[in-house]
Amino acid sequence: MTQGAPIVIIGAGHAGVQAAASLRDEGWDSGIHLICGEPHLPYHRPPLSKAYIQGKASVASLHLRAEEFYRNSGIELRLGRRAMAIDRQAHSLLLEDGKIAPFSRLVLAMGARRRPLRIPGDDLLGVTVLRTLQDAEQLRDALTACSDLVIIGGGFIGLEVAAAAAREGRRVTVLERQARILERAVSPEMSAALASMHHVAGVRIVVAAHVVGIKGDAGRVTHVDCSETGLIPASHVLIGLGVVAEDTLAASAGLSCPDGVQVDEHLSADGDRIFAIGDCALFPSPSAGRHVRLESVQNANDQARAVARVITGKKEAYTAVPWFWSDQYASKLQIAGLRPPGAACKVWGSPREGRFSVLCFDEGRLVAVESLNRPRDHIIARKLLNCGGRVDEMTAISEMNQS
């Protein structure tokens, strides 16, 4: 049994919990402490914008691991407790309750927080956000009483909630600032297909929309004021404007945080002492040729597994190909790889039937594949991109074609 201070992991989301579990799998047999500001047993986040707000998932079904798991694995869970400062010289943390927690290694898995953008009227009753389990509980309750839901932000959260609300028969309007929904995340072809799905379900999408403010009466929301449409009736408003890395703690300790905590290919932010993983980590991506920060369950889990291997002495570079999914209505969108702006896109399959893939090429090399209801294409894409070599259009099409 090795002695010494424990490994401390800040953040008990997907990345933090997987890191703790993987450290045990990789043979770390000393202390592991998991520190989390939220009071709940660690939970899956993706269902919050899908099954959970539709009342189709219990809280118990959301737990990343059963409570016994942490006990049986000797992982000390410290919930409802924030870390306030990192002392890099002393290798210790100052916690919210004034206690000092020494660490032999520190893993930063703090995730992301909602972009701090204020909209006039956003403090009216009936205005909600969606980041935590608590938010999801409020939104779920709101949806049962909702007549007109206005969603500010046409990203994944906004669209998944729009789909959930439309299925419940609510009148839904999505206001998106850019020229198309999911402008940052998917190709124009995929945006169009998803927008079409929402139109068919009765959701009204307004693009290039500028929200002036949220209006109310007697402290409760009544309308959203949008430059392009004027006043839109609203019984409830969801603000879904994206997140920024939760890196304040790291920046205060003098670590480089241009957009999340900067790490090297071994996920190290500071020698072999401090690491960062998941939504809060800015890491070098070989395929993108630059540092990126990804907000996805796959990235959180794979980086967690990778950092456990680095910490236990198997020093490998992190090179996993990113992948991502979104559920909207009965459709499944899956994305493999990273699509740079301006990538050449080729549609494969049947957009009219809502089953197709978009193959994205950068200088003739396959870099990403977006698939709508084509899981086989997605799995093939991940295998192709994992090879690391250059996959040209002919090879990609030939692989997709094989049955």
Add this chain to the structure above:
Amino acid sequence: MPQVKFIRPDRTAKVVTIPAGSTVMQAAVSNGVNGIVGECGGSAMCATCHVYVVSPEAEAWPPISSIEDEMLNCTVSERQSNSRLGCQLVLAETSAEVVVELPERQQ
């Protein structure tokens, strides 16, 4: 409460007890049974919760949907006639003894 017995490739086994309404995948991941990954959290999107069902027989389970069928063709370990995605196997309070075999690899 329902119980699931997971038989590993080395023929050792682990039995876990979980609330009704959970899936075989949740039973594994929730209790740290290595050998099931469940990367996508149960959305039939990643084929990393692949199991070979020993009991009860196929008719006792929800039928295989077209999405699950497609994903089962993408598993890393060979698909067999009793292959299922663990996330699609929902356990009822009255479930008979559930026994599944874990494949060699999920990823």
